Amino acid sequence: MDDAKVKKLKYRGRFGQVFIYLGKFFRLFILQSDWKVIPMSAIIAAMVSMAIGSGLFVSMEGTFQASFAITCVCIWNGFFNSIQSICRERPIIKREHRAGMHITSYITAQLIYQMMLCAAQAFITIFVCGQMGVKYPSAGVITSSFLTEYFITLFLITYAADILALMVSAIVHTPMTAMTVMPFLLIVQLVFAGFFELPHMLGDVSDLMISRWGVQGLCVLADYNDLPATVVWNKLVHSGSAIQYGGISLQDALVEAEKQGMRDSILEKLGEANRRDDFAATIQNLADCWAHLILFIVVFAVVTVVFLEFIDHDRR
Amino acid sequence: MGDLANISMKGLVVFSGFFTAGASFIEALGLFFLFRKDKVRGWYAFIPGVCEYHTAIIAEREEDGRTFCLLVVCRYLALTLSNLFAEGSVMRKFWTLVYAALVFAVILFGICIFLGLCRVFERKRGWVFMWLLFPSVTALIWGLSPKFRPNHRIPDMDYEKAAAISGAAVEAIQHGLTINLTDRTVTDAMKKKVLLKDIHMSIPTGHMVLLLGGSGAGKTTFLNAVTGYEKANAEIILNGRDLYNNYESMKYDLGFVPQQDLMRLSDTVYRTVTNAAAIRLPKNMKRADRKKRIDDVLEKFGLNSVKNSQVGKLSGGQRKRLSIATELISDPTLFILDEPDSGLDGIVARNLFKSLRSIADEGKIVIVITHTPDRVSDLFDDVIVLAKDAARTGRLGFYGPIKDAYSFFGKESMEDILLSVNQKDEGGEGRADEFVEKYSGLLNKKAV
Numbered sequence: 001m002d003d004a005k006v007k008k009l010k011y012r013g014r015f016g017q018v019f020i021y022l023g024k025f026f027r028l029f030i031l032q033s034d035w036k037v038i039p040m041s042a043i044i045a046a047m048v049s050m051a052i053g054s055g056l057f058v059s060m061e062g063t064f065q066a067s068f069a070i071t072c073v074c075i076w077n078g079f080f081n082s083i084q085s086i087c088r089e090r091p092i093i094k095r096e097h098r099a100g101m102h103i104t105s106y107i108t109a110q111l112i113y114q115m116m117l118c119a120a121q122a123f124i125t126i127f128v129c130g131q132m133g134v135k136y137p138s139a140g141v142i143t144s145s146f147l148t149e150y151f152i153t154l155f156l157i158t159y160a161a162d163i164l165a166l167m168v169s170a171i172v173h174t175p176m177t178a179m180t181v182m183p184f185l186l187i188v189q190l191v192f193a194g195f196f197e198l199p200h201m202l203g204d205v206s207d208l209m210i211s212r213w214g215v216q217g218l219c220v221l222a223d224y225n226d227l228p229a230t231v232v233w234n235k236l237v238h239s240g241s242a243i244q245y246g247g248i249s250l251q252d253a254l255v256e257a258e259k260q261g262m263r264d265s266i267l268e269k270l271g272e273a274n275r276r277d278d279f280a281a282t283i284q285n286l287a288d289c290w291a292h293l294i295l296f297i298v299v300f301a302v303v304t305v306v307f308l309e310f311i312d313h314d315r316r
Numbered sequence: 317m318g319d320l321a322n323i324s325m326k327g328l329v330v331f332s333g334f335f336t337a338g339a340s341f342i343e344a345l346g347l348f349f350l351f352r353k354d355k356v357r358g359w360y361a362f363i364p365g366v367c368e369y370h371t372a373i374i375a376e377r378e379e380d381g382r383t384f385c386l387l388v389v390c391r392y393l394a395l396t397l398s399n400l401f402a403e404g405s406v407m408r409k410f411w412t413l414v415y416a417a418l419v420f421a422v423i424l425f426g427i428c429i430f431l432g433l434c435r436v437f438e439r440k441r442g443w444v445f446m447w448l449l450f451p452s453v454t455a456l457i458w459g460l461s462p463k464f465r466p467n468h469r470i471p472d473m474d475y476e477k478a479a480a481i482s483g484a485a486v487e488a489i490q491h492g493l494t495i496n497l498t499d500r501t502v503t504d505a506m507k508k509k510v511l512l513k514d515i516h517m518s519i520p521t522g523h524m525v526l527l528l529g530g531s532g533a534g535k536t537t538f539l540n541a542v543t544g545y546e547k548a549n550a551e552i553i554l555n556g557r558d559l560y561n562n563y564e565s566m567k568y569d570l571g572f573v574p575q576q577d578l579m580r581l582s583d584t585v586y587r588t589v590t591n592a593a594a595i596r597l598p599k600n601m602k603r604a605d606r607k608k609r610i611d612d613v614l615e616k617f618g619l620n621s622v623k624n625s626q627v628g629k630l631s632g633g634q635r636k637r638l639s640i641a642t643e644l645i646s647d648p649t650l651f652i653l654d655e656p657d658s659g660l661d662g663i664v665a666r667n668l669f670k671s672l673r674s675i676a677d678e679g680k681i682v683i684v685i686t687h688t689p690d691r692v693s694d695l696f697d698d699v700i701v702l703a704k705d706a707a708r709t710g711r712l713g714f715y716g717p718i719k720d721a722y723s724f725f726g727k728e729s730m731e732d733i734l735l736s737v738n739q740k741d742e743g744g745e746g747r748a749d750e751f752v753e754k755y756s757g758l759l760n761k762k763a764v
Contacts, residue, residue, distance in 0.1 A: 009565070009568070009598045009600075010598060010599055010600060011568060011595070011596075011597075011598060011599055012594060012595060012599045013599075016594075016599065017594075017595060020591050020594050020595065023591075024580070024583065024587070024591060027583065027584075027587065028580065028582050028583060031582040031583065031584075031626065032580075032582035089580065091574075091576065091578045092578045092579065092580060094578075095572075095574060095578045096595070098543075098545055098567070098572065099567070099568075099572075099592070099595060099596060099643075100567060100568060100595050100596055101595055199406040312545065312546075
């Protein structure tokens with residue numbers, strides 16, 4: 001072909017290639033049994049809501065524990081969606097890249113495809129928890145729809161975890177390495193979720209974790225600060241007979257207080273001591289959480305593209 | 317009393333410092349002699365990091381050696397960081413923990429490398445404990461004792477014996493592929509390696525060329541350089557256009573079929589070809605023309621009957637044909653195949669090569685690597701023979717018609733030609749440099 005003729009030829013650009021790969025991913029979703037992640041997320045949501053669902057939106061402690069557990073579910077789902085997505089077909093990507101495929105198109109298609117998966121999983125998690133008896137509040141923090149905001153939060157947690165795993169999948173070269181790295185990532189996310197007491201210096205590290213912002217988002221939405229703290233009350237009621245003061249056991253005193261209708265006010269007082277500024281149901285707190293999760297998604301996606309651009313340097 | 321304790325403590329610290337330095341020196345000295353036994357430069361033993369890396373090379377554990385060096389560096393880093401924080405602080409504990417983990421990892425990798433040393437020096441594995449517990453004494457014994465000799469040597473790099481460079485660049489042809497490759501080098505672990513050198517040829521369109529060469533002769537490196545996937549110090553002209561300078565527009569005019577069938581096994585045959593067409597064919601091509609092209613390619617490679625099947629369910633031969641079809645969809649001028657017959661039986665392989673012959677007859681250049689050249693040599697026009705010279709660099713031993721190759725090498729089969737240029741330690745005749753020189757002479761004569 002002569003110069004002029006070759007220069008006239010235009011090939012499918014980045015935008016056009018996104019649709020080619022999007023079609024391929026959705027086709028493989030069915031043909032490669034990738035759809036299994038959908039029922040898997042339903043089963044995990046059912047199991048978790050069975051274990052901790054009763055305390056969700058009811059008490060401070062129950063909500064905190066459940067928010068942590070649901071965040072873990074989302075991170076687990078996200079990780080499993082994409083941890084092998086790139087590394088399992090790395091040689092194929094290299095071949096296609098040499099033949100004219102744009103890495104940005106491939107990753108954009110992955111981002112859209114994974115977005116759909118994560119949205120489906122977030123929806124399923126909310127639906128299954130509802131079916132398992134979790135009573136959702138009606139009003140949200142920003143809008144009047146609690147479920148919309150809850151869906152957005154669960155989706156962002158799942159999606160951020162998903163893109164983190166996609167990034168790992170682009171960095172490592174084999175599925176085996178990816179599956180070895182994944183548990184470490186998961187443990188780090190769990191440890192730094194803000195659920196465990198950490199030394200001050202390490203506590204700052206948690207600001208870089210999806211889990212920390214996930215727990216905050218869910219607690220903000222659950223109106224954590226306005227919930228009663230019931231753990232201390234329940235413990236004292238069950239074991240307070242041993243504590244005597246002025247001839248009356250603490251257990252008897254609490255039962256008497258409950259009879260006189262003072263229980264709720266005492267629980268509220270106990271709750272006041274547990275309040276946290278970052279869990280207050282304010283637009284600022286929720287926006288903070290969403291903004292951090294979106295920032296993570298963007299950063300992970302950019303790093304994924306940068307790493308995959310070097311795929312031609314892979315050794316044979 | 318307190319002063320006395322203080323003085324003796326200081327003395328202990330000074331003594332342990334001297335002891336450690338002395339032990340390290342003795343170890344390096346032992347390794348100095350050990351390296352020389354394997355023709356590695358002895359003074360490498362005195363450079364931390366480089367010493368560990370070369371020990372790993374001698375132990376035939378180069379990859380482990382790299383990780384080992386990295387871990388050693390990280391270990392020193394973690395130790396330094398932990399010392400920066402106050403005693404009892406959380407950060408100090410954290411970095412001490414990291415340091416401990418790295419020490420553990422270093423020991424594990426050390427064991428791997430020492431096991432490799434035991435194997436290469438044909439010694440019992442029990443020596444690994446000696447290396448771990450008393451490295452300086454062990455290094456000295458292994459280095460000085462004439463009983464400890466490696467069962468191999470790192471390949472000799474005899475730069476003086478290597479064939480001289482011809483430098484006979486060929487003139488670019490208007491219809492075909494012109495290759496003027498000065499060299500292709502890589503820098504690996506601070507070492508510059510010349511993978512290919514002094515390769516010049518012109519292949520006219522319509523030719524089917526066999527690429528012959530022993531293991532490590534640089535066949536794939538050569539093809540990667542020719543296609544521009546890994547650029548060399550070269551000028552590659554395809555039909556009058558410089559490939560390196562116009563790579564973005566010319567890459568669609570190249571087809572490279574890798575040795576492995578790199579396709580998504582769960583996708584269907586038709587979709588695999590359609591997607592390849594969508595990327596490789598011009599976007600302004602009419603839909604009907606595109607469909608016709610896809611149907612033609614499927615028909616040509618006998619894939620019509622399985623077009624709705626999943627790739628993973630195809631036979632080896634069908635998969636290979638599909639792999640070729642996805643590359644051929646854009647009707648490339650230069651078509652390269654890396655062992656397309658691997659895993660195929662004789663008849664299927666021959667039929668495949670006949671298909672490639674027909675592609676070449678359509679005015680394309682087809683270059684093929686195969687390890688069973690004699691069963692299909694009649695289908696080729698030319699042969700390129702790559703050979704490792706004395707400096708272990710890939711050189712051009714011959715390029716020309718198949719019949720001329722037989723007379724040039726004085727052999728009756730392609731496999732015999734291959735044996736003649738292969739190194740002696742690979743079971744060959746080790747005459748690579750002789751033929752490289754001879755062919756250079758031919759080229760220079762032609763040039764005159």
